[in-house]
Amino acid sequence: xxxxxxxxLAGQFDAVGGLAVPESYRAVLVRKDEQDMFEGMxxxxxxxxxxxxxxxxxxxxxxxxEAIVAVMASSVNYNTVWxxxxxxxxxxxxxxxxxxxxxxxxxxxxxxHVVGSDLAGVVLRVGPGVNKWKPGDxxxxxxxxxxxxxxxxxxxxxxxxxxxxxxxxxxxGGLADLALVKSNQLMPKPxxxxxxxxxxxxxxxxxxxxxLVSHNGANMKQGDVVLIWGASGGLGSYATQMALxxxxxxxxxxxxxxxxxxxxxxxxxxxxxxxxxxxxxWKDENNQDPKEWQRLGKKIRELTGGDDVDxxxxxPGRDTFGASVYVAKKGGTIVTCASTTGYMHQFDNxxxxxxxxxxxxxxxxxxxxxxxxxxxxxxxxxxxxxxxxYSMEDVGQAAYDVHRNLHQxxxxxxxxAPEEGLGVRDQEKREKHLTAINRFxxx
Ligand code: NAP
Numbered sequence: 001x002x003x004x005x006x007x008x009l010a011g012q013f014d015a016v017g018g019l020a021v022p023e024s025y026r027a028v029l030v031r032k033d034e035q036d037m038f039e040g041m042x043x044x045x046x047x048x049x050x051x052x053x054x055x056x057x058x059x060x061x062x063x064x065x066e067a068i069v070a071v072m073a074s075s076v077n078y079n080t081v082w083x084x085x086x087x088x089x090x091x092x093x094x095x096x097x098x099x100x101x102x103x104x105x106x107x108x109x110x111x112x113h114v115v116g117s118d119l120a121g122v123v124l125r126v127g128p129g130v131n132k133w134k135p136g137d138x139x140x141x142x143x144x145x146x147x148x149x150x151x152x153x154x155x156x157x158x159x160x161x162x163x164x165x166x167x168x169x170x171x172x173g174g175l176a177d178l179a180l181v182k183s184n185q186l187m188p189k190p191x192x193x194x195x196x197x198x199x200x201x202x203x204x205x206x207x208x209x210x211x212l213v214s215h216n217g218a219n220m221k222q223g224d225v226v227l228i229w230g231a232s233g234g235l236g237s238y239a240t241q242m243a244l245x246x247x248x249x250x251x252x253x254x255x256x257x258x259x260x261x262x263x264x265x266x267x268x269x270x271x272x273x274x275x276x277x278x279x280x281x282w283k284d285e286n287n288q289d290p291k292e293w294q295r296l297g298k299k300i301r302e303l304t305g306g307d308d309v310d311x312x313x314x315x316p317g318r319d320t321f322g323a324s325v326y327v328a329k330k331g332g333t334i335v336t337c338a339s340t341t342g343y344m345h346q347f348d349n350x351x352x353x354x355x356x357x358x359x360x361x362x363x364x365x366x367x368x369x370x371x372x373x374x375x376x377x378x379x380x381x382x383x384x385x386x387x388x389x390y391s392m393e394d395v396g397q398a399a400y401d402v403h404r405n406l407h408q409x410x411x412x413x414x415x416x417a418p419e420e421g422l423g424v425r426d427q428e429k430r431e432k433h434l435t436a437i438n439r440f441x442x443x
Contacts, residue, residue: 067126077117077118123136139188190378195423196414202370211235211362231250231254234402244268256275326348332358335359385439387442
């Protein structure tokens, strides 16, 4: 592995294909024999530092249409938190099901699960049938894994019945020194970014793109008022940038003055600090308080000069969904991709049907959408929101921080890269965007 890393660090990309693929590699994983370790504990007390391990694992066999990538850096997404606390279900069930699909997919069904759904690195080997990519290519990977043997997936690949999230519903993810991907997950690494910066946006940037911008999501247009929950978080920090440079009007919800400062630095002007406002949308476990929804709606009108919300960018779920449906304007859209605080939502349907509102479900992104989202990063129109970078050994702490909402934007993880700041190939472009790239650093 050292030889591979040294060749990459020396910029000898052409030499990478001539180096042997190591028989084993370091990886962040959860163990099947520990999947019940947190049983009976409240969600918040389940500690990723106890369940995420760094271990040496055998390198998987390379199949047709696949690539092995030497991973220089990765990032922590909320799905790694879900895997590490075995909620809402243990991800070993996904691996077992995937393993039953074919001879080749059997590889994924193992007593350990290598996690991680982002990477920046260098292609080490490609399998039969891969023409577009070659060893030595500097890449990032999006996390959509599809088989595409069914017609249903050939209009929008997210509709493939065998659609999976790589590193969450498949094995051999990106939080490791090597990763196994399908070649149609690969995209060019933006040359002005370091390895860890390039690895940060992938999953959340692509998700926010489909959810907010794509015709498969809310199809945002200029002038739309967009309510963005968690605007300084993983998804929200990209949604906020997309709303701003798409000519929309984001109303950013955050939970502290520090987070308000961060979204302000992105250019957002309309900001709600939900902690300061003290919203109590739920009176008790079963009943919500419509007066609190109204209070949020009034606050939004105050900020927008009387306009209601065209699009609600939803992901907290149970805690906020009733309010989100209420504050969307007549004919407005609530677009959701998650339920962090609980997936059994409750809302007053009268506000939905009488006001002709729409709820749209959105999930990750197809290759085209992920490519477009990566292109925005490459062109310096959207910037990584990397706040902190951890070593692989500290990945449990990184996931703990995300679980406890102690982080901002994205947190990165160095894998083969020995330090931060490496891998930049276009200094001139970097200089142009340096302030924006560093906006979240150290906050
Ligand atoms: P994140 O970085 O933790 O950001 C989520 C933000 O939500 C937090 O920063 C927090 O902001 C806000 N929040 C938390 N609890 C809240 C509450 N009770 N009420 C209102 N806001 C609350 O996570 P993320 O990466 O953005 O992911 C968010 C969710 O989306 C996760 O469940 C993740 O699994 C899911 N997700 C789904 C997809 C998909 O393809 N379907 C893709 C990416 C992520 P404040 O505290 O500042 O308000």
